[in-house]
Amino acid sequence: MAEKSGVLTYKGHPLRRKDNLIYYGSMADKYIVMIQVMSTDKAGSLELANKVHLQLQLTDPDLKSRDRVVKKSDLPDLFSAVDMGSIWLMRALAGK
Numbered sequence: 001m002a003e004k005s006g007v008l009t010y011k012g013h014p015l016r017r018k019d020n021l022i023y024y025g026s027m028a029d030k031y032i033v034m035i036q037v038m039s040t041d042k043a044g045s046l047e048l049a050n051k052v053h054l055q056l057q058l059t060d061p062d063l064k065s066r067d068r069v070v071k072k073s074d075l076p077d078l079f080s081a082v083d084m085g086s087i088w089l090m091r092a093l094a095g096k
Contacts, residue, residue, distance in 0.1 A: 011086050024085050027059050031070070031092040033085035037078065052081040056088045 008015045016023045025032035038051040056071040071088055075081045 010082060011090070013086070013089060022082075024082065025089050029093055030059060031089060032057055032059055033089050035078070035081045035085060038074075049078040049081075050076065052076070052078055054081045054085055054088075056085070056092055 010024065013025045020037040022035040022037075023032055024035065034055045034057055036053040036055075037049045038053055039049070040047040041050045042048075052075045054073045054075055055069050057068040058070060060068065070092065073084065075084060
């Protein structure tokens with residue numbers, strides 16, 4: 001992950017966090033990925049995600065929220081979700 005001008009990015013796309021939601025991608029593009037941390041475990045002084053919900057969504061504001069969802073999956077950790085989300089986003093934006 002790299003930080004450019006105060007914006008955290010991963011593989012060239014911005015990451016934004018609001019509470020337990022992480023948005024990956026730009027709203028200016030056709031698709032974004034939403035990652036929702038469903039539950040966490042304590043590991044010392046850290047909280048680690050142990051259940052994560054992942055969705056590939058259209059950014060069209062005219063669609064209802066349930067109609068925006070293109071793909072979804074439940075994963076066991078945050079790393080898997082970000083990795084899978086980056087693959088989904090890359091393929092969706094490439095038109096595959």
